[in-house]
Amino acid sequence: MVVSLVLQEEPAPQTYSPGPPDMAPHHGRLLKGTRKLKYLITGGAGFIGSHLSDRLTADGHEVVVIDDLSTGRIENIEHLIRSRRIEFVEGSITDEDLMVGVLESVDACVHLASIVGVSLVVDRPVDTLLSNVRGSDVVLSAAAGLQKPVLYASTSEVYGKLSNGALDEHADRILGAIQKNRWNYATSKSFGEALALGYAKELGSRNTVVRLFNTVGPRQTGMYGMVLPRFVRQAVSGQPLTVFGDGTQTRCFAHVYDTVDALVRLLDCEEAAGGVFNIGNDTEISILGLARRVIARSGSDSDVRFVPYSEAYDEGFEELGRRKPDTGLLRGLTGWAPERSVDEAIDDVILHERAGMNGVLEAEQVA
Numbered sequence: 001m002v003v004s005l006v007l008q009e010e011p012a013p014q015t016y017s018p019g020p021p022d023m024a025p026h027h028g029r030l031l032k033g034t035r036k037l038k039y040l041i042t043g044g045a046g047f048i049g050s051h052l053s054d055r056l057t058a059d060g061h062e063v064v065v066i067d068d069l070s071t072g073r074i075e076n077i078e079h080l081i082r083s084r085r086i087e088f089v090e091g092s093i094t095d096e097d098l099m100v101g102v103l104e105s106v107d108a109c110v111h112l113a114s115i116v117g118v119s120l121v122v123d124r125p126v127d128t129l130l131s132n133v134r135g136s137d138v139v140l141s142a143a144a145g146l147q148k149p150v151l152y153a154s155t156s157e158v159y160g161k162l163s164n165g166a167l168d169e170h171a172d173r174i175l176g177a178i179q180k181n182r183w184n185y186a187t188s189k190s191f192g193e194a195l196a197l198g199y200a201k202e203l204g205s206r207n208t209v210v211r212l213f214n215t216v217g218p219r220q221t222g223m224y225g226m227v228l229p230r231f232v233r234q235a236v237s238g239q240p241l242t243v244f245g246d247g248t249q250t251r252c253f254a255h256v257y258d259t260v261d262a263l264v265r266l267l268d269c270e271e272a273a274g275g276v277f278n279i280g281n282d283t284e285i286s287i288l289g290l291a292r293r294v295i296a297r298s299g300s301d302s303d304v305r306f307v308p309y310s311e312a313y314d315e316g317f318e319e320l321g322r323r324k325p326d327t328g329l330l331r332g333l334t335g336w337a338p339e340r341s342v343d344e345a346i347d348d349v350i351l352h353e354r355a356g357m358n359g360v361l362e363a364e365q366v367a
């Protein structure tokens, strides 16, 4: 039972499009020959999913996208639907009949669909838990029953407050108190990881888990709290950039094209099955440093406004001082290395914002 939404057939719009990521040959990539596969991408209308759809279709694969458009946007994949390069199914990953029907028709699944953004997670704890847990249960269980491999997208949030240097996949995890809603997200995503690996152990499912660290680039919306699109929107519209806390907290920002390249290398790598891999850039930058970089690169005369955490988030929030990945496993297995700097990501987001491609974002949501 697959419901397709096919938009009116028209040529792709001639507006700014970042295009698919670099198609250069990949050193160390373990290709499955030249076989073209059919992938299901859950959450494929979202920020990362839409770029992955671009990349897989450009590589000649077939792609089915399922998305309930709760946070994903049809604009992100409209060009792929119009040119009939993907099949789009508007529906929920919690719909078991739908998922079994779609999974039957594909070779493998990339499970990206998830509640996103610290703001949503803190504001809507029940939705976060139930949709992530139920959705991942349905997708992973149906895929296991049909013996379809799943690449499960988890998050660096599962490491919790751990911040002593670069985090590797075997590090112990330190989650905050249960009363702090932020950690619900880590709990729900950890369930998905454990289930993916559980099916790999018990049924031999060829599942792979990836932990995505901060990822940025065109099409990311600032609507759910993500810092870079918010800063860029503020800078290009002449508003102050809202730095939460004192801005000394650090993050490492990967360009989405590098993230997608890592995902594709893992999909192409037989030895990745059953493993857990960090994906992220390892160059650290403070959030105040990021704000200054955005102001400089956009040529904006905006100032920085420091916003106390108590004003920025609900009480279920807890900040992380630092978060940096150790990507040795991924690099060793696939030869991947990030190729784009944070400045390139900032420039791409500025271009995207100036071209009016970042969707609707009410002024008060960035103020």
Ligand code: UDP
Binding pocket: 118, 214, 225, 226, 227, 228, 230, 231, 242, 243, 244, 245, 249, 251, 287, 319, 320
């Ligand atoms: N942040 C900020 N101003 C904003 C949005 C976020 O200073 O307008 C900070 C936030 O407190 C955190 C960092 O930017 O320290 C990254 O936030 P994001 O929500 O993008 O990712 P995460 O906290 O999950 O790493």
